[in-house]
Amino acid sequence: MTIIDGIRMALAAIRANAMRSLLTVLGIVIGVAAVITMVAMGSGARDQVQQQVSSIGANLIMVTPGVRRFGGVAVSGNAILSEEDAAAIIREVPGIAAVAPTRSGNVQLVAGNANSTSRLEGITEDYMVAREWTIESGRSLSSSEVRTGGQVVLLGQTVARELFGESDPVGQSIRINRTPATVVGLLKSKGQTSFGQDQDRIVMVPLPTSRRILGNSRIQPRRVDTITVKAESGGRLGTAVEDIKDLLRQRLRIPPGGTDTFEVRNLTEFLSAATEATQTMTMLVSAVASVSLLVGGIGIMNIMLVSVTERTREIGLRLAVGARRGDILLQFLVEAVTLCIIGGAIGIGLGIGLAYLIGNLAQWPVLVQPNVIVMSVLISAAIGVFFGFWPARRAARLDPIEALRFE
């Protein structure tokens, strides 16, 4: 007997009891469908967040002033970060590719009789590298403009469209909170973030220019709002975060054991925070699915035991005409596995359908990965082997004389 003979016999037996077989595999169907749906939705969400994080820029660390709160009460003031802190980071922390100190705020833009609002970033040249912005037309800011605070601006796509429609904004003049500036470049589009924020509603000016537009701090004239740090590689992120913290504690004279008045965040932490929710959900559903698969497996075992009893005479006959015990074992094992794989296949189809349906209704990204499908098939087969083995062995151990006499 070959495995093909086994599959042929299994399909014939399943077809002979189609309704019973279908009901039997329901547990497997539900379990597999639940897993497929959840994993598709979870990995869809993770994939989207991942794409957005990498569109913000890869291997990023954000340094911001921050208040450590204790029971809702701020226990110390915010730190004030300065350009010197940024310079110190690139000077003293190893494995850093770029450091970009920025001032930022919201501004009014006017060009002719069109106007718009936007986020303004006062930047240095490294910002473009760190946040992976590229120029679509025109040019980027020159180093002398950045140093001297030239009256020049880069426009994001949304802003450019609102101010100039479809015409080329490069070379045009605009007013930013009444400060005039010449558009020198148009930024390439980055689209929306996962939180629905339009990344293209942005204008960028040299850092000194932004101080003139947004107003300056009297305490620290070289103050910045954020220092964006780009590590050379993902592997360096962890140590770089620690190094930066140590450095800033020193520079801000925070005593050992004192509260940090700044925050150093690894952007991949964002990613893991975002995926943690879906992972928890996936684990929950997986637990439910495992129970369903277990119950499904027991159902398979039950129906196989019934099948073996019903077909006792057939087994006796097969033994009489020369089947070995192994042939009988294989026949019933293949039948159980085939049953489970059919259930798994239905479950995969159902799960994918359900994932896309929910994804459509809830505007949720869905990603069906082939390895999940392969895994589902393998797990179904494994359930078949595990729960089919005992009934199959019972069939194989029948005594041919007794089995032939069975009524």
Place this chain on the structure above:
Amino acid sequence: MAEIQTIPPAAAADRPVIACRDVAKTYAMGGGVVQALRGVSLDIFAGEFVAVMGPSGSGKSTLMNLVGCLDTPSAGRVAIDGEDVSDLSPDQLSDIRSRRIGFVFQQFNLLRRTSALENVMMPLMYARRPVTDRAERAKRCLGMVGLGSRTDHFPSQLSGGQQQRVAIARALVNDPTLLLADEPTGALDTRTGMEILELFQRLNRQGITIVVVTHDPEVAAAASRVLTFRDGRLVSDRRNASPRDLAAELAALPPANDEAGEAVA
């Protein structure tokens, strides 16, 4: 001449298909022990048509199970085609059954949802015959029993006699040394039973050794040798000088209003 012990040198050319020596079989049943066979010795030679008779409980079914390699004796030896099968494992017995023995049962034991052809092909699968010539062999055997044109019929579409013919074709498909039939006409009406016996006689003339277990003297009268069992012992071993000629008997009957097989080549 150094030959295997169980075979008498004189019979080398004509060695027994079945050789039993002091065969005993006991079963534990309830609290006690049942002695189904109490020391039976017999030889059945190639080309014989043997009927095994006796009342129920006489041990004839037990003998059939031992000779059919479905079971092993408690004592004594059983050899099939010179091969001692007394101490074989279940899988070794399966192989002997596969190669040497064809079974025919009272209740036909066909697989219901499977065509006649596939029923006949089934033993070929366990004999590990190549898939490619299974159908051809099975068709030839269906032809031998007169069902060459009904290969695609399912058992439910066939009469009792035709179902038994399918079962006989299935028994023949691996070219067995021995055809073992247990009450093959028990579930059939008289005429159909005669037709099956006629088929056995024809197969026997072609050289196939046949052993039929029956309690019906009419059936036994068709065999060339009759063994009678009582209380686990062989009490009579009689040659039948003039067995019934079923072909002639059937020809003498008024034409049948039923099916039977088609004319057989």
